[in-house]
Amino acid sequence: MSNLEELFLNISIGLSTPDKSFIDGNDLKRDIINHMPKLNKFVFSIHSNLDVDDLTHLPSNEDIQRTFKGLEDYQIISYIHYLPDDQIGQCHIYSQPYTMNYLYRLTNSFPSGLFKFVHKVSLYDEYPFEHEFFIRIAQSFPLLETLSIENQSPQNHKQCQHLNKDHRSLPVIKYSHLTLLRLDMAHDDYIEQFLIDTKTCLSNYISLTVYYPSLQKLTNNFTRDKTRINCAKVNYIYTILTN
Numbered sequence: 001m002s003n004l005e006e007l008f009l010n011i012s013i014g015l016s017t018p019d020k021s022f023i024d025g026n027d028l029k030r031d032i033i034n035h036m037p038k039l040n041k042f043v044f045s046i047h048s049n050l051d052v053d054d055l056t057h058l059p060s061n062e063d064i065q066r067t068f069k070g071l072e073d074y075q076i077i078s079y080i081h082y083l084p085d086d087q088i089g090q091c092h093i094y095s096q097p098y099t100m101n102y103l104y105r106l107t108n109s110f111p112s113g114l115f116k117f118v119h120k121v122s123l124y125d126e127y128p129f130e131h132e133f134f135i136r137i138a139q140s141f142p143l144l145e146t147l148s149i150e151n152q153s154p155q156n157h158k159q160c161q162h163l164n165k166d167h168r169s170l171p172v173i174k175y176s177h178l179t180l181l182r183l184d185m186a187h188d189d190y191i192e193q194f195l196i197d198t199k200t201c202l203s204n205y206i207s208l209t210v211y212y213p214s215l216q217k218l219t220n221n222f223t224r225d226k227t228r229i230n231c232a233k234v235n236y237i238y239t240i241l242t243n
Contacts, residue, residue: 022091025067148182212239
């Protein structure tokens, strides 16, 4: 391993010991970089999930960023997101430029950016994903092909999604390369988010995984005008009959 020159690392780690915090820059230096003197390319995405039920101090993103001192040769992005229902905190640290083709379990705290090589993305949160969040996702992943959403929280601003906080019109979101959309673990609001043509413009030949009774209801059994255009672009539906 000491002669390794390139390393691509994508891992998710669960941490439950009370004396452990999120994976941070100190871990990268101690466990990886210091052991690989010839390493000249290190691309990584590391999720660490921490049980926060008994913690008195919740680490902040600033705490994580302070550990990147001495790693100035690497451009490292970090964010922390706490999920009170699950009683866990999630820290995601990743390198830029990011050249792997997938990113998983992105939350509302995802800070955006440009990921030209990423084709597969999954989203997860206890807090709702609003229209503006999906704008950021489409802009961050211009070549997105596969998108999975796991979120059971209804949208808060569903009735005013055409306006942002400054009351300006929000654009229709275009997914030019999307070919697989998984909504079987998503609230019905996200089915509408992607099928109503004033919110989303899908590419042709989409494969859709969805809870079928919800799809029937939200499209008025495929006769609803607002969903007709995007439904016509779905060429295969993987139906989930139980929810």
